[in-house]
Amino acid sequence: MPASPSTDTAILWFRQDLRLTDNPALQAACRDAGKLLPVYILETDPDPWTPGAASRWWLHHSLAALDAALRERGSRLHLLQGRADECLETLAATSGATAVYWNRRFEPAALTRDRDIEAGLKQRGITCHSSNAALLVEPWDHFNQQGKPYRVFTPFWRSLQPRLEAIVPQRRPSALPGVPRGNGHGLSLEELGLLPEYDWDAGLRNEWQPGEAGAGKRLRSLLETRLIQYPEARDRPDDEGTSRLSPHLHFGELGPRQVLAQLMQHRAGHRSAGLVRAGEQFLRQLAWREFAHHLLYHFPETTDKPLDRRFEHFPWSNAPETLRAWQRGRTGIPLVDAGMRELWHTGWMHNRVRMVAASYLSKNLGIHWREGARWFWDTLVDADLANNTLGWQWTAGCGADAAPFFRIFNPVTQAQKFDPHGRYLRRWLPELARLPDKWLARPWEAPTEVLAEADIRLGDNYPAPVVDLKASRARALGGWDEIKGISR
Structure with a gap:
């Protein structure tokens, strides 16, 4: 005879797995539980890498999409905010849940937190099941x-x-267990406060459709x-x-x-x-x-420390005003500025331009790669701790499989090669739109009469370069000479 369906209640803890298809924690919970309480917790646990503004915007809309998908199947998403361990323990007590299911995360703080949460739940007689979805x-x-x-x-x-x-991959479950009674709806999505207080997200709304x-x-x-x-x-x-x-x-x-x-x-x-x-x-x-x-x-320490320890001795520059010019897309280097403006407007930047912008910050400006990693973390909709860390350390020359430090991207030749007709530069730098292609990536070298005809006044309606590319490259290589003989 077939086994009788379970009458146990389980909690399904959604995190960075906001989908129904190929979700092994969901599959296991559907197999084992008679009642299922899907929950998302906006965690307030201490974490040096809490989501930035762009990620929070995405999360709001992704949670809305997930809740709608669950409701189509007779379920719903329970939203909470607080310490994850406390929320899960309270929810288990009020719902009578005997098990919690989740998919693993691999960031250093999340790994530590998950071990503590599992130990605490097991002490209360609650079984824990974790899977790999990522x-x-x-x-x-x-x-x-x-x-x-x-x-x-x-x-x-x-x-x-x-x-x-x-x-x-695993299939989407054909049916979901019912939601246990008496647990209310938790917080509303708006109460999580994920959306910006003022309207800067129009570009994100036009560009993206978060959700499965x-x-x-x-x-x-x-x-x-x-x-x-x-x-x-x-x-x-x-x-x-x-x-x-x-x-x-x-x-x-x-x-x-x-x-x-x-x-x-x-x-x-x-x-x-x-x-x-x-x-x-x-x-x-x-x-x-x-x-x-x-x-x-x-190598969990690499979020803040170079994998190549020689770079702990690199002579980084402390230049807040120059850093702000880079963040705002006001460096006077068109490809860098276009990328930084694309990032601010859409929450995303093309990967080729990310490498150029990162190389320019860490090598031409000599500013620590951590400053760039933090800015990308706050402004990217795809801010991922592992990818962000790898990308910045690779470009700065101090990570695993890193580009050699002397590989310094030239933003002029990169623009000429990968944006040969200037469409990308003109889209994000309309003040340069009338410049001929020949000068678009290097307006500071354009003849005076060409700038005048294009109505460009360097230092006024478009910035002059904050550093000279050739001289700053030489300074970067000098810094490398200072450290390359240090033992790793």
Whole structure:
């Protein structure tokens, strides 16, 4: 005879897994529980990396989408705010829940907190079930031949590839257990206070559709219309060449197993050499995300300290006004300024431009990479601690598999190569729109009569460069000379 359905009540704790498809914690809870109480807790636990304003905006809309999806299936999302351990213990007591299900996070503070929460719940007789929804392979299950964490991407990627065929996403549950009675609705979404107090988010609203449905649309758009151009177009900020899946992956509206499975299915149905190559290029980028999370797990101190300890002695500059000019897109270097304005307006920046802007801050301006990481953390909708840490340390030359320090991106040649017709620069820097292409990436070198004809007054309606690119590059290399002989 089939087993009788359980009458136990369980709590499903949503975190960075705001989806119903390929959600192993949800699947396990549906299998085991007779009643299910889905909950999201806006945590007030001490954490040096609390979500920034752009991430909070995204979270508000993603939670609204998740609640709507749950309500379509006869359930709803219970919203709380406070310390996660206290909220879960209180909720278990009031609901009679005997188990809590969640998907693991891998940030240093979250790992510590989860261990403490699990220990506290078990002391109260509540069973805990955690699963992996965020990564293809968990960090404690993937080492090099010496049994140590990978610190270079290429061998990490080579060792990961044979494991991909066995990775399969889980289906969305066909039905959800009912919600236990007598628990109210918790807080309203508005009471969480995630939206900005004043209206600066119009650009975000126009650009993004947070939630599982929006994530699915982005992925379909990539596979059906843009994948074939991906290898070349992904470096072009003037084109829709990237997937823009990063915020959806960060909030777990889409899981990497889903992306992998749909990409492989698409490639199987379209076996052209171009699509195979494009698919491999995109999979490689998904693996970089994986690599970032593995690094952060094994080297948790790298959110604030360089993996290459020589850089603890680097002569960084303390220049608050120059930092503010970079943040506001007022450096006088068009590609950097365009990227910083795109970031402020849309909560996102093209990856090629991120590298240029990061190189300019840490090398030409000589400002500590941590300042840039903090600004990106507050302004990016895809602010992900692992990716942000890897990206900044890679560009600054002090992380795992880092670009050599002497690789200093030239923002003029980068703009000329990857925005050859100036569409990206003109979109975000309309004050330069009348400049000919020849001078658009370097207006300070344009003849006086060309600037006058374009109605550009450097230092007035567009800033003069805050540093000379050639001289600042030489200073950066001088700083490298000071530390490169220090023992790592």
